[in-house]
Amino acid sequence: MKTATIARIAAALTGVLVATACGSDPGGEAQGDPDGRGPITFATIKDGTGTVPELVEQWNAEHPDEKVTIVELPEGADGQRQKLVQQAQTASDSYDVITIDLPWNAEFAARRWITELPKESFAVDGFFPAALEGSQYRGKLYSIPHFTGSAMLYFREDLLEKVDAEPPTTWDQMWEVCEQVLQLPEAKGMSCYAGQHDKYEGLTVNFAEAVASAGGQVFDETGKPTVDTPEAAEGLGFLVDGFREGRIPADAITYKEEEGRRAFQQGELVFHRNWAYIYNLANADDGSSKVAGEFGVTVIPGLDDAGVSALGGNNLAVSAFSTKQATARDFIAHLTSLDVQLRHAKGSAYPMTRTEVYSDPGLQKQYPYLTVLKEGIERAQPRPSIVRYGDASTVIQTHVYAALKGEKSVDDALAAMQRELTELTQGS
Known part of the structure; x- marks a missing residue:
C-alpha cells in the first residue's frame, strides 16, 4: 500500500469499545435518497498505479x-478525514461513495454520515472475517472492505544464510540471529531492527502489535482499557529495551514507514517491520535499493510465537447525503467483487480483501509474499468500534513515545495510559 495510506493505518486495539454518547447526528437527519440513481462521484485516495x-x-x-x-x-490522513467531515457536517451531496480508514467506520456510522448497507448485496462471506468485523457498527454493516493488509517482517535473507539461521518467530530469536549477523564483515554498521517509532499513528500500531504479540490487549472485549497488565509491559518493554540496548537505532525514533523503508533498502537494518507496499520498492533493480533480491519476508515475531499484526485497510461507504445511493451501492459491490479484485490486484500491489485473491497462481507468482501476507491478515486483530478513536490514539502515542525516549519508565507510561484511557472511555 502507498505510504500516505499506510502511515495512517491505526492501532490494532483488540476488543470492542463502543462509545454510546455519539449515537446521534449533530447535524440532523440525512437528506439523501436511498433509491436514487444516476452519475456519482467517488471520493478516494490517489492511486499512483492508475489501476482504479x-x-x-x-x-x-x-x-x-x-x-x-x-x-x-x-494526500495525508488528517486532510482526508477533515475533508470528509466538512462535507458531512454541511450535509453536502458532493460525494456519493467515500473511502474511509477502517478506524473511522464507527464514528461515521454513529454520526449518521454513512448509510447502513444490506449484507446480501455484497457477498460478504468472501471477505477476510477480521476486515468485515471492522466494517460493522453495533452489529450492522456500514462499509465494505476495499484494501486490507498486515505488517510483515522483512529480513536480510542473504545474511541469515551466511550464519545458517532461519527466519525468527519470536523476539528472542530475532535478537539472537541479529547478534550472529552483526559479527559478519558484511554487516558492519548495521542495526538489528526498526519499525515505525515516530510520534504518529504508526507508533500506536507498533505498540498495539507488541502488546497483542505478547498475548495482551489494549482494550478487552467489554471496552475496558487493559494496559496495566504484564502482557502490556512485555510489549512496551520489547520496544523500550530495543532502543536502550541499541538494537533499534537511535535514529528510528523519527521513523515513519518511508524512513524505515529507506533504511532497510540502504542496507542499514537486518530486520524491518513494514507493510506489503515496500516489497517491490525494496526489490527494484534500478539501483535505488541495495538489497534487491537479497531479502525475504515472514510474519512479525512475538514473545513466545509468531506475532499479531494490526489490521490495515480502507473501506468504501455510501454518503448518507448522496441523492444517488442505489448507484453508489452497486458501484461499491462491483469494485469489491472477486472478479474486479483479481483485476485490481494484477495492476497494483494493494492487498485485496477477498481471501480467494490470495490463492490465484498468477498473483502468487507476481507477488511472492502473498502467502505470508495472508497468514498475517488471518492472525491480525481488527480495530475496535470506537468513536473517539483519535483521542485514544493520541493518549497511546504520547506515553509510548515518552517511554521510548527514556522520559518515563515502562510502568509509569502504562499507568498513565491506563488512567487516561479509562477517563476517555468513561467520558464517551
Missing part, C-alpha cells in the same frame, strides 16, 4: 447513465 481509474473507466463504459467521477482526497 482504469476500473472506473470500465464501469463507465458499461453504465453510460451512471458514470463515476473520481475526486481525489488530500
Whole structure:
C-alpha cells in the first residue's frame, strides 16, 4: 500500500469499545435518497498505479447513465478525514461513495454520515472475517472492505544464510540471529531492527502489535482499557529495551514507514517491520535499493510465537447525503467483487480483501509474499468500534513515545495510559 495510506493505518486495539454518547447526528437527519440513481462521484485516495481509474473507466463504459467521477482526497490522513467531515457536517451531496480508514467506520456510522448497507448485496462471506468485523457498527454493516493488509517482517535473507539461521518467530530469536549477523564483515554498521517509532499513528500500531504479540490487549472485549497488565509491559518493554540496548537505532525514533523503508533498502537494518507496499520498492533493480533480491519476508515475531499484526485497510461507504445511493451501492459491490479484485490486484500491489485473491497462481507468482501476507491478515486483530478513536490514539502515542525516549519508565507510561484511557472511555 502507498505510504500516505499506510502511515495512517491505526492501532490494532483488540476488543470492542463502543462509545454510546455519539449515537446521534449533530447535524440532523440525512437528506439523501436511498433509491436514487444516476452519475456519482467517488471520493478516494490517489492511486499512483492508475489501476482504479482504469476500473472506473470500465464501469463507465458499461453504465453510460451512471458514470463515476473520481475526486481525489488530500494526500495525508488528517486532510482526508477533515475533508470528509466538512462535507458531512454541511450535509453536502458532493460525494456519493467515500473511502474511509477502517478506524473511522464507527464514528461515521454513529454520526449518521454513512448509510447502513444490506449484507446480501455484497457477498460478504468472501471477505477476510477480521476486515468485515471492522466494517460493522453495533452489529450492522456500514462499509465494505476495499484494501486490507498486515505488517510483515522483512529480513536480510542473504545474511541469515551466511550464519545458517532461519527466519525468527519470536523476539528472542530475532535478537539472537541479529547478534550472529552483526559479527559478519558484511554487516558492519548495521542495526538489528526498526519499525515505525515516530510520534504518529504508526507508533500506536507498533505498540498495539507488541502488546497483542505478547498475548495482551489494549482494550478487552467489554471496552475496558487493559494496559496495566504484564502482557502490556512485555510489549512496551520489547520496544523500550530495543532502543536502550541499541538494537533499534537511535535514529528510528523519527521513523515513519518511508524512513524505515529507506533504511532497510540502504542496507542499514537486518530486520524491518513494514507493510506489503515496500516489497517491490525494496526489490527494484534500478539501483535505488541495495538489497534487491537479497531479502525475504515472514510474519512479525512475538514473545513466545509468531506475532499479531494490526489490521490495515480502507473501506468504501455510501454518503448518507448522496441523492444517488442505489448507484453508489452497486458501484461499491462491483469494485469489491472477486472478479474486479483479481483485476485490481494484477495492476497494483494493494492487498485485496477477498481471501480467494490470495490463492490465484498468477498473483502468487507476481507477488511472492502473498502467502505470508495472508497468514498475517488471518492472525491480525481488527480495530475496535470506537468513536473517539483519535483521542485514544493520541493518549497511546504520547506515553509510548515518552517511554521510548527514556522520559518515563515502562510502568509509569502504562499507568498513565491506563488512567487516561479509562477517563476517555468513561467520558464517551
